[in-house]
Amino acid sequence: MTTTKAPTTTVPLLSATGLHVTFPGRRGGAPARAVDGVDLDIAPGEIVALVGESGCGKTTLARTLLGLVPPTSGSVTFTGETLTHTSRALKAYRKRVQLVLQDPSGSLNPRHTVYDAVAEGLRIHGHAGDEREAVASALSRAGLRPPERFFLRYPHELSGGQRQRVVIAGALVLEPELLVADEPVASLDASVRGEILALLLSLRDELGLSALVVTHDLGLAWNIADRVAVMYLGRVVETGPVEEVLTSPQHPYTRALLSVLPESPGPPIVLTGEPPDPSRIPAGCRFHVRCQVLASGEAGGVAGACRTSALPVLSGGAGARVACHAVRPAAGAGS
Incomplete structure (x- = not known):
């Protein structure tokens, strides 16, 4: 379809x-x-x-x-x-x-x-x-x-x-x-x-x-x-036209969700643990405690920001955007 x-x-x-x-x-x-x-x-x-x-x-x-x-x-x-x-x-x-x-x-x-x-x-x-x-x-x-x-x-x-x-x-x-x-x-x-x-x-x-x-x-x-x-965990972390987000996902969480689909070309990405309790949202990027990019060392120089710096709220309009320190934020992210 x-x-x-x-x-x-x-x-x-x-x-x-x-x-x-x-x-x-x-x-x-x-x-x-x-x-x-x-x-x-x-x-x-x-x-x-x-x-x-x-x-x-x-x-x-x-x-x-x-x-x-x-x-x-x-x-x-x-x-x-x-x-x-x-x-x-x-x-x-x-x-x-x-x-x-x-x-x-x-x-x-x-x-x-x-x-x-x-x-x-x-x-x-x-x-x-x-x-x-x-x-x-x-x-x-x-x-x-x-x-x-x-x-x-x-x-x-x-x-x-x-x-x-x-x-x-x-x-x-x-x-x-x-x-x-x-x-x-x-x-x-x-x-x-x-x-x-x-x-x-x-x-x-x-x-x-x-x-x-x-x-x-x-x-x-x-x-x-x-x-x-x-x-x-209470926030939109990636948004955009369905073809862009699902064929070229940017956020590590989106990539993990897509990896378990039957038609996914690569092996499934297994996230460690359950999502944190919404009464105890971690500092920095709220996904960092489960992030495969951070755990593998691929985050490089932004690893510290992942653990300590909060990300902006993504604006609600059209266009692809992602809230991730390891991906350069697109224009249109709110504060």
Whole structure:
């Protein structure tokens, strides 16, 4: 599968600036910096893949962009307006930005028919139009045709791929401008994953939808994204057009993630240990305690900086950039 060309506009649909999310420490311990300074833009009609290991902060970032978690500091803007966390503002915002969850079996009420599952959003938002027509249109766009055949069916009567299409239809029924898809194919069989990815691409092309796809799978990013942001321990450490980042990765962490893909030409790069606790982020480059470049001595004269000097937050716009002392920072890195 190949993606179509990325959108040409440079005006972001959604923009996160200086985003921090800190959770209180357990039993009086140090607070956990789950998101620790992130700038990220998503343009109209653009698919951005947010990639990283479990625990890197990508789901917390996605939930913050959705308005489900208020930021400790920083801001989220949508179509140029800053998101506020009043009930009225969030309700209006969530009509325009919809979540697609990882596990359709867990996100669909087993007692609700497909019709009721898709119509739920319309009822919450007081839809004034023809509900049946809107539900049928959403199911059809999600690839469940003829839609009337699915109205009275229950989740247990559907395949995994069909259930995920119902979840997508439930998001589409409100005609959003942005989808946030958290591991949208992780629970599906390999034979079905391609169909769902193709559906997301067709929705971008036909409806102009933007999407943030949260995943640990760089192979998925290659198949669907225009741009990729690689996240480690609360920060984006490399970002840029998917072809540039995945064919010529600069950050040692990105290279390690790519090395374990089946099509990788070289041996896997084994990172030592687990990601550090977000309540105890190390000084200097936050990746240095696991970095294969530093451990091998290849960092050379910047080894001291790797251990002691913090790196800047990468700006959120287009263009390839990397936060690494061993790689000359690209123009556009913020302070």
